[in-house]
Amino acid sequence: MLFGGIEGGGTKFVCAVGDEAGQIHQWVRIPTIDPAHTLDAAIAFFKKQEVLRNERLAAIGIGSFGPVDLDPASEHYGYITRTPKEGWAFTDVAGPVQKAFPDVPVGFDTDVNTAALGEQRWGAAQDWDTFIYLTVGTGIGGGGMLAGRMLHGLIHPEMGHVLLPVREDDPLARGVCPFHPNCLEGLACGPAIQARWDAPGETLAPDHPAWDLEAHYLALALVDFMVTLSPQGIILGGSVMHQRQLYPLIRQKVRALLNDYLVHPRLETLEDYIVPPGLGDDAGVRGAIALGQAALAAD
Amino acid sequence: MLFGGIEGGGTKFVCAVGDEAGQIHQWVRIPTIDPAHTLDAAIAFFKKQEVLRNERLAAIGIGSFGPVDLDPASEHYGYITRTPKEGWAFTDVAGPVQKAFPDVPVGFDTDVNTAALGEQRWGAAQDWDTFIYLTVGTGIGGGGMLAGRMLHGLIHPEMGHVLLPVREDDPLARGVCPFHPNCLEGLACGPAIQARWDAPGETLAPDHPAWDLEAHYLALALVDFMVTLSPQGIILGGSVMHQRQLYPLIRQKVRALLNDYLVHPRLETLEDYIVPPGLGDDAGVRGAIALGQAALAAD
Numbered sequence: 001m002l003f004g005g006i007e008g009g010g011t012k013f014v015c016a017v018g019d020e021a022g023q024i025h026q027w028v029r030i031p032t033i034d035p036a037h038t039l040d041a042a043i044a045f046f047k048k049q050e051v052l053r054n055e056r057l058a059a060i061g062i063g064s065f066g067p068v069d070l071d072p073a074s075e076h077y078g079y080i081t082r083t084p085k086e087g088w089a090f091t092d093v094a095g096p097v098q099k100a101f102p103d104v105p106v107g108f109d110t111d112v113n114t115a116a117l118g119e120q121r122w123g124a125a126q127d128w129d130t131f132i133y134l135t136v137g138t139g140i141g142g143g144g145m146l147a148g149r150m151l152h153g154l155i156h157p158e159m160g161h162v163l164l165p166v167r168e169d170d171p172l173a174r175g176v177c178p179f180h181p182n183c184l185e186g187l188a189c190g191p192a193i194q195a196r197w198d199a200p201g202e203t204l205a206p207d208h209p210a211w212d213l214e215a216h217y218l219a220l221a222l223v224d225f226m227v228t229l230s231p232q233g234i235i236l237g238g239s240v241m242h243q244r245q246l247y248p249l250i251r252q253k254v255r256a257l258l259n260d261y262l263v264h265p266r267l268e269t270l271e272d273y274i275v276p277p278g279l280g281d282d283a284g285v286r287g288a289i290a291l292g293q294a295a296l297a298a299d
Numbered sequence: 300m301l302f303g304g305i306e307g308g309g310t311k312f313v314c315a316v317g318d319e320a321g322q323i324h325q326w327v328r329i330p331t332i333d334p335a336h337t338l339d340a341a342i343a344f345f346k347k348q349e350v351l352r353n354e355r356l357a358a359i360g361i362g363s364f365g366p367v368d369l370d371p372a373s374e375h376y377g378y379i380t381r382t383p384k385e386g387w388a389f390t391d392v393a394g395p396v397q398k399a400f401p402d403v404p405v406g407f408d409t410d411v412n413t414a415a416l417g418e419q420r421w422g423a424a425q426d427w428d429t430f431i432y433l434t435v436g437t438g439i440g441g442g443g444m445l446a447g448r449m450l451h452g453l454i455h456p457e458m459g460h461v462l463l464p465v466r467e468d469d470p471l472a473r474g475v476c477p478f479h480p481n482c483l484e485g486l487a488c489g490p491a492i493q494a495r496w497d498a499p500g501e502t503l504a505p506d507h508p509a510w511d512l513e514a515h516y517l518a519l520a521l522v523d524f525m526v527t528l529s530p531q532g533i534i535l536g537g538s539v540m541h542q543r544q545l546y547p548l549i550r551q552k553v554r555a556l557l558n559d560y561l562v563h564p565r566l567e568t569l570e571d572y573i574v575p576p577g578l579g580d581d582a583g584v585r586g587a588i589a590l591g592q593a594a595l596a597a598d
Contacts, residue, residue: 067562081562082562130451130453142527146445146446146450146452147445147448147451149446149448151445151528151529152446153429153445153529153530153531154429154530154531154532154563154565154566155529155561155563156529157526157527157528157529158529158560158561159526160526161522161526161560162522162527163463163464163522163523164464165462165464165465165481166464179557179560180556180558180560182464220462223460223461223462224461224523224527227456227458227459227461228441228456228461228523228524228528229456229527229528230451230452230453230454230456230457231453232452233453258478259478260478261457262454262457263380263381264453264454266453267453
């Protein structure tokens with residue numbers, strides 16, 4: 001069977017066709033311009049793949065940047081809602097895809113819940129049913145599962161906006177989030193690093209003080225997530241986490257902050273508890289294929 | 300049918316027998332002395348009720364102070380684990396009850412998850428399947444549900460230990476939690492109020508500055524829980540919340556901190572979003588009866 005997956009990001013839409021095992025057979029990267037052009041190009045990619053392979057898609061999954069409407073009873077189900085991204089506020093994303101493939105189940109969720117699903121199927125979370133997937137890049141977003149169910153609620157998690165104490169030696173006067181002076185995203189996303197050190201993070205040396213501060217803020221947030229959800233593990237992805245030196249720093253700081261309050265063998269070193277995505281940068285799009293499979297199974 | 304419920308707290312065990320509708324027919328309060336005496340007295344209460352009513356209990360639910368072991372595969376399932384409370388570390392709580400009533404399903408969970416279950420059955424959370432129950436008293440603990448399942452994970456939530464920025468005008472040099480200088484419990488539990496103002500909270504006037512600071516810390520924590528779990532509502536119980544002036548203060552501060560970032564009709568006033576327990580101070584013990592019913596249904 002052939003599945004379609006869309007990882008809808010603020011910069012690019014990655015579309016792929018893959019199989020039951022989540023192996024990707026073909027993919028394309030479409031810039032996130034205006035909704036009509038981007039969604040048309042995504043649909044055209046899938047249509048073309050169907051022709052080339054002489055096989056219909058069995059289902060499509062869409063993991064979208066947010067905020068999104070996940071309430072099946074809502075008139076705006078499948079929409080990106082109140083985003084500051086120009087032209088994308090209140091855009092129906094799932095609708096046009098469903099219309100183009102009327103007989104095919106279409107799954108829709110947040111980008112981070114979708115990546116979490118991919119990690120549970122084929123990545124680092126295969127042994128977990130309660131865990132968090134956090135992406136640290138241009139923004140910071142978190143999703144995950146509890147007892148095998150993706151994290152939905154009144155809306156959906158917005159973990160990037162957890163409020164943190166600002167460290168006294170932080171050279172940044174306030175975080176870059178326009179809503180919150182001291183939320184995780186505002187203090188630790190890629191643009192915050194750039195604003196703080198006047199240089200993009202990827203140009204800073206691995207021993208630059210930027211990384212100690214970055215690890216500090218991420219560790220504070222992870223402790224908050226751990227005491228709120230008690231996850232069996234935490235996956236940290238996104239472009240900022242390409243800085244591999246962050247993982248041991250974050251583990252060490254989480255241990256120091258917890259101060260032996262939570263006692264469990266899995267929390268002793270955190271080596272297999274705070275981990276990179278098993279699927280690397282493909283977690284999002286392979287997760288979208290898994291989401292398509294889940295939509296088919298639920299159909 | 301007759302159900303037994305135990306609300307096991309650090310100061311007292313409240314035991315009750317009740318019916319399918321969660322109505323309590325008889326109850327007793329047993330001081331939390333040493334485990335043998337307290338558990339024996341609880342079991343004796345239930346045995347006596349069976350004789351008086353000439354009816355066997357159909358199931359028993361236990362909501363216990365923690366940390367507890369909720370992993371059915373663990374050798375310490377049903378235990379209170381590493382508590383600082385003298386004599387209670389690694390105490391089997393569910394085991395002796397099960398042994399005394401060998402043919403009866405015994406449910407076991409945290410005190411706060413159990414109270415949350417009671418609120419969902421008969422209290423303020425009847426329309427919610429994803430919500431938080433936070434108790435603010437001698438300690439601060441949080442539980443709740445996601446998609447109708449109680450919050451379990453690697454261990455269980457410990458929401459009192461979310462880390463907060465200390466407000467500059469806080470006269471307390473550090474929180475009273477021995478593990479964390481700035482966690483919610485350390486800054487906002489009853490003993491923190493007493494340490495900060497040199498008087499028990501219940502003796503302070505409703506317009507004392509204590510309550511603005513208390514509402515501030517609780518609001519910061521609620522924002523963290525809201526962005527992590529996206530609950531459909533939050534129930535605030537416990538003795539500190541007998542100060543009813545806290546509810547409007549907390550709602551106002553949560554709105555200010557969120558700063559319109561999360562958009563949903565239910566978040567506009569928060570009047571029916573941040574609420575007292577519908578069952579008042581009976582949420583714990585009626586929840587325990589609901590937990591017994593759930594254990595029977597799952598049996």
